[in-house]
Structures are given as C-alpha cells and as structure tokens.
Amino acid sequence: MSPTQANSGRKARANPAAPIDRVVAGRISQREIMPRSPSTGEGSSQGRTEMAAILEDLRFLKSRMGMVYDIAGKTNKTMSTLMEAHASGVQSQLPLGQAGSVGMVPSVGPSSSISPSDMRAIVLELIENKMWKKDLDSEDPALIAENEGKQKWNKDERIDHPDNVRVINYMRDYILSQPRAAGFWPGMVVQKLKNNYKYYHRVAKMTEEQSIAKKKKVRANSRLVEIHSRRVAVYKRHWRAIDEEMGHKPENSEEMAYLHVLQKDVMSDGESGMEDVAPGITMRVLHVARPSWRSDELNRLLEVIDRFSREDDLKRSGPKTKTRMPRQQTSVKEIPAPSHLTLNLPVWTFKNE
Structure with missing residues (x-):
C-alpha cells in the first residue's frame, strides 16, 4: 500500500488490469479463459480450442434468442386475432343493453387517411341506402319492392331486442365490407347504427x-x-x-x-x-x-x-x-x-x- 493510500483511509482496489476470468450467460458454462501465449504452441492450441467453445456457446444462445423473438411475435399476432374474434362473437350473441354488447370491438382506430367527418358521412350514406324508408316517395313497383326488402328496425322493441341486434350486426358487416369503408373503426359504425335506431324509434313514437x-x-x-x-x-x-x-x-x-x-x-x-x-x-x-x-x-x-x-x-x-x-x-x-x-x-x- 502506498503512503497516499494509507493517508486517504480507503482500502486498496484490486488490480484493475487483471483479466475477466469468468463468463456466465445462459447455458455457457463457467470456464477459465486462458491468456494467449504466443511463446508455446501448446498454449496457442489450447487458447484456440477454448475460444471455439465460447463461440459455439454464443451461436447457440443467439439461435435461442431468435426463437424467443419469433415466438413472441407469433403470440402477439395470435392474441390480436383471438381478441377480434372474441369481440365479434360477443357482439353477435349478447344483448346490446349488457356490458360487452354491440360496440364492443377492439379499440383500434381507423388506418384510413379519410377525415373523421368524411368517414361519418360515408357511413350515414351507406345506412341510408340499405335501411327501409318509411316515407318512400315513389309509385314505381320495383322501387317499392326494393325498399320492402331492406333492413328494418323493430320500432316496438328496445335496441337490445334480437331483431334489432340482427339488424346492427348485418349492417355493421355490410358497411365494413364496402371498399369505401376500408379501415373504418367498427365502433364508430356501430354507434351510427344505434343513433339511427334512436332517431327512427323517436319518430315512430311521435304523436x-x-x-x-x-x-x-x-x-x-x-x-x-x-x-x-x-x-x-x-x-x-x-x-x-x-x-x-x-x-x-x-x-x-x-x-x-x-x-x-x-x-x-x-x-x-x-x-x-x-x-x-x-x-x-x-x-x-x-x-x-x-x-x-x-x-x-x-x-x-x-x-x-x-x-x-x-x-x-x-x-x-x-x-x-x-x-x-x-x-x-x-x-x-x-x-x-x-x-x-x-x-x-x-x-x-x-x-x-
């Protein structure tokens, strides 16, 4: 210990130049890393053997890590698919008045570049074209027959009635299948359908x-x-x-x-x-x-x-x-x-x- 170290009151630190002699990583076993000794052929051969073993262990570890990342990616994709399928199944089976009813879809925003106001306009137009019109102003038998074949709300029942749930599920799937609605948020579509029902129900109940x-x-x-x-x-x-x-x-x-x-x-x-x-x-x-x-x-x-x-x-x-x-x-x-x-x-x- 030098006089300076003695006067400072601190303990002497281990030799910083000493090499790291242990490696711990996954299945890599603990082994002595032999210093290179160019003076003897035996030392050189042993060093190469030891390095080859370490490289083999590192390659194995890298391959296992790749498998982990690949499995994680596939798991995320599978979970996303299962969540969407589950949400779709819940919407088609549960009444709308309960938790997890219509509108319970993955909270994923639209990927389209269309503005929200334009999206709503497109959805409303598709609803208007596909829903039954109460006051159809036409005497054309073909148009009248076409109107009678369109989707129709059951105005005498609540929105969670099976008749109205069927209309919402059908219209939701129809709208989201249209090229113009590519990337639209399903929850927004369902909400517009529910608003359409409320308006129709209110008008139907007017004196x-x-x-x-x-x-x-x-x-x-x-x-x-x-x-x-x-x-x-x-x-x-x-x-x-x-x-x-x-x-x-x-x-x-x-x-x-x-x-x-x-x-x-x-x-x-x-x-x-x-x-x-x-x-x-x-x-x-x-x-x-x-x-x-x-x-x-x-x-x-x-x-x-x-x-x-x-x-x-x-x-x-x-x-x-x-x-x-x-x-x-x-x-x-x-x-x-x-x-x-x-x-x-x-x-x-x-x-x-």
Missing part, C-alpha cells in the same frame, strides 16, 4: 301533433338555409353595386364589405300558407316574421339584395321557369339578438332601444 310540429320546423329551417344561400350568392354577384348603394362604413373592408353580415341567423323566420293574391287566384305565400333586433340599416341591406335577386330572376325567366314563392312581411318577431351575433356583427346591425 300526430308532434309529427306536424317537427315537419313544420324542418320546413322552416330548410327555407332559412335556402334564403341564406341565395342572398349570399346574389351579393357575391353584385357586391360592387350593393356596397355603393349602401355606402361605406369605417369598419367595412374594401371588398365585399357586407358579406360577413349575411349569416344564417340574420335571416327572417317565415311560415308558408295559402293566400288569395288576386280575385280567383290562390297561391302559397311565405309570411315573413322579421326579428325585432335587426336595425333599419340591416333591413335595408337585405331589401337591396332581394331587389337584385328579383332582377336576376326576371332575366333568367322562361316559359318553363318555376315561380319563386312570394315573400310577404306580416309581423315582427320580438326576440333578442342571438349572443353569438352580438360578438361578431358590427354595432350598426342592431336596433337601438
């Missing part, structure tokens, strides 16, 4: 008054969408003339200054009804209820756009042109301005109380 009110609401919303789309299209065609007539406002942009104002919820609500427009002439008229929150300036903008729209209709009119339903201002609907409009519309669009 006559509820059905009339629903149809009325649907018609009103369709008119609102149509009016909004038409006004936007007319404004884009004539925005220079309309902007000039309305005049410039400090907060307006240079081009299409009023386009951002033409939102769907700005449009007037309306209800159609038959009316005598002239002696002996009765036609359907749209009675418009103007919202009370709209300013006079905003009402003027819409009137200017409607005037350009009527002029366009006259230019395009012909013998076979369908006449647009007349609009008639009949009342003012006392409602507050929608909160989302107060945040993104200019102040001049709102009526000052």
